[in-house]
Amino acid sequence: MLAIGAAVLFFISFLINAADISTNDTFTSTNIMLIGLTVLALHLAGVGTGWSSRRRR
Incomplete structure (x- = not known):
């Protein structure tokens, strides 16, 4: 379950970086x-x- 949370956080980080969102x-x-x-x-x-x-037992 923690791995799925990490993947979601990485995806959000990628979107912020790729879309150049301030x-x-x-x-x-x-x-x-x-x-x-x-x-x-x-x-x-x-x-x-x-x-x-x-x-x-």
Whole structure:
């Protein structure tokens, strides 16, 4: 699920950059891309996978 969120953030970043949309300093394409990279890193680290360390009997 986090990978899908990262892909959406990358797409929004691409649209802002490709359309040359002027945004304020918070929502620049670079900042959105960095948030997407953070979400992707969390996905690769296994956060939000739903796996638990407890075994069910």
